[in-house]
Amino acid sequence: MAVSIAATGAPHAKVPIAGKPLRLRLQGIPRAERSFGRCQAAGLVAGVAPVLAAQTRRERIARAAEPGGSVRQAKKASQPDRQAALAMSMYGQKIIGADKTVPEVVPAELLEGEFGKELEAAMEAMVEVLHMLCLGTLILEDVKDKSTVGLYGYKLEENYVREETTMPAAAVTCYILKMLKDKFPEDVVISDQNPELLSKDEKFAETVASFLSSFDLIPEADAASASKWHGLCQSYPEDAETAPERYWVFNPVDTAAEFRDAKQFCSTLCLMKGGEPVVSVVGCPMLSFDHPSRTTSHPSGSSIFYAVKGQGAWTQCVIMERKTGIYLGRYGLKGKSLKLDVSQKIKRGNDGLYDMLGTEQLRIAQHARMRQDIFLDSERIAKLLGSEFAKFHFVNNALKFCWLARGDEDVAWTITQGLYDKSASIKVTEHAAGVLVAMESGAAVADLDGKDIDWSCGRLLSKNRGLFATDPKKVPKQGLINAVKDATDKSEVLYEDRCEKRKEKAAMLRKIFENLATHAETAEELKGAEMVRKKGIEMLDDEEEMMKLTQASMDRNEPSRMGAPPEPDPDALEGALPYSPIKSDD
Incomplete structure (x- = not known):
């Protein structure tokens, strides 16, 4: 049977769009035989992958720049070919030296232990999750607005x-929940995902199902089954007074914002039993393997990264083959x-900057996008620990x-709303898996008050204020607790100052907003004044926004981080300098 392949010499994988399955563009093959597995078995596309692999970026530029080729063609040829990469990802080729199985890389004593079955299932699933997230990123990058940074458009x-x-996150949720349902049908799950998302959005459900089936991740997936699997993500009982004896905590993409911003993100899966992880x-698809x-x-x-209670923490290398930054769909465990x-x-x-300092500085990991007063609390703790310029x-x-x-x-620590805040708002989905590894x-782990973490509270760690983990040989646990206590006392004093300033500022602004209408001279100005008054009152009632305004106002009255501006020297000469060509008018 004659087969006509696309002009590039390789089958192209179309990006799946809502309601349309992703297919290889192979002409002359019956529709029932167009899946890649059947094509490969028939020998119809043998040898295409090596051809694609040989087409390096430099070679494509050189061919386009030959006589008769334009600069525009050369520029176009230099761009990463994500369509070809998607086509290659369907081959499922093994990587020589990176084709080990989970039992071959995980220590035998872990797999033979009490939770060996759960660990093996979670590890096998996480390897596939990394592959899925890289594939999903490849598709989104091909569709996104090329003028933006990150996955937007x-x-x-x-x-x-x-x-x-x-x-990609919805597809990972379907994959993991299907695995848990098949292997551990009695276990319930805590997740931050919306269980009704796919069932209420048929178009999105078809897109997710197309992705799962087209790349043979779940060959039998369709919109109905994907909605069913995704709906299991919140099987943990909402009204449970006590936590179940055993359940899973799962986060497909932690966090979605960092995934879309092309920053470091991860996928986590954690088994809880007896009220503890x-x-x-x-799994960290964008983090280079290191040790x-x-x-x-x-x-x-x-x-x-993986850990089993009482048996240690480990890290495993997963080869994710890329070329010019583009994932090629080949992956495997190595070493x-x-x-x-x-x-x-x-x-x-x-x-150079830190090595010039006389003392070693602490390296601290914490949340991003923090308010300035929260970051100052973190900086204050570091200084109390003796690190003047912590990284x-x-x-x-x-x-x-x-x-x-x-x-x-x-x-590593989590400070949510500042040290003055005594509320507990930490999500178990964002901490359980990582904290067990630490x-x-x-690592020594406690909350900001020095108490042990109570994991039995459900979705929120409602009995703990913040959380920290520390290398006890570098920063002793009790020393960190004492530093947090002293920093908290200072934070509370500053918070009271901000509250007083906020009240003064709010009273002044409220008076301005209330009197705007008295200065209006026309009906249009009166209407505008009423709109400003309404918006202004809403802002004054927003405590978070008022705190930001108050902090900004207080910061303007303090010296900058570079120090106070130099004061004039009373002994300095005034007027024209002697022997200067610039003369005074006096």
Whole structure:
């Protein structure tokens, strides 16, 4: 049978759009035989992958720049060919040297232990999750607005992104929930995903199902089954007075904002039993594999972190083959897992700025996008610990605890609303998996008041204010607790000052807003004054916004971080300088 392949010499995978399945563009093949597996078995596309792999970026530019080729053609040829990469990803080729199975890389004592079955299932699923997230990112990058940084654009918003999630995250949710339902049918799940999302959005459900079936992730997936699997993400009983004896905590993409901003993100899966985490797996598709025993990070390896209560924490290399930054769809486990010890640090090269300081500075991981007063609380703790110029690294997910475990950081903490705030608002989905990895690597963990973490509260850790994990050999637990206490006292005093300032500012602004109408001279001005008054009163009632305005006002009355401006020298000469060509008018 004659087969006509697209002009590039390779089958192209169309990006799945809502309601339309993703298919290979192969002409002359019956529709029933167009899946890649059947094509490969028939030998119809044999040898195409090596041809694609040989088409390097430089070669494409050279061909386009030959006589008769235009600069525009050369520029177009130099762009990453994501369509070809998507086509290659359907081949499922093994990577030589990276084709191990989970039992071959995970220590035998872990798989033979009490939670060996759960660990093996979670590890196997997480390897596939990394593949799915990279594939999904590839599709979204091909569709996104090319003028933006990150995964944004109206086409994405229309077909691949919803307010709560993205297509890759929804697909991962379906995959993990199906696995848990098949292997552990009695277990319930806590997740931040909306269980009704796919059932209420048929168009989005078809897009997710098309992605799962087209890449043989779940070949039998359709919109109805995808909606059913996704609906299991909140099976944990909402009205439960006590936590179940056993349940899973799952986060497909932690966090969605960092995923779309092309920053570090992760996927987490954690088994809870007896009110505490006992097995956790954290997959990081964008984080290079590294370990203190290595001389450099792996150039094409991504990281999986996992831990079992009482049996240690480990990290595993997953090869995710890329070319010119584009994922090619080939992946596999490589090498044995390496054990993590929080006291062993990764430090390579020189940091000229910090190496010039007389003392070693702490490396601290914490949330990003914090208010200034919250960051000042963090800075105050570091100074009380003796680190005048601590190095802060910002990430809004469980990855910060994995950084600590493998030796990138000395401390990792979560401070939600400032040290003065006594409320508890930490989500279990954002902390359980990462904290277990840190604990099993030897880190000391507690809340900001020094209490142990109570994991039995359900979705929120309602009995704990904040959370920290520290390398006890670098920053002792009690020393950190004392520093937090002293910093909290200062934070409360400053908060009271802000409250007083806020009241003064609010009273002044309220008076201005109320009197605007008295200065209006026309009906149009009166209407505008009423709109301003209404919006202004709403702003005054927004405590968070008023705190920001008050803090900004207070900051303007304080010296900058560069110090106070120089004062004039009373002994300095005034007027024209002697022997200066610039004369005074006097």
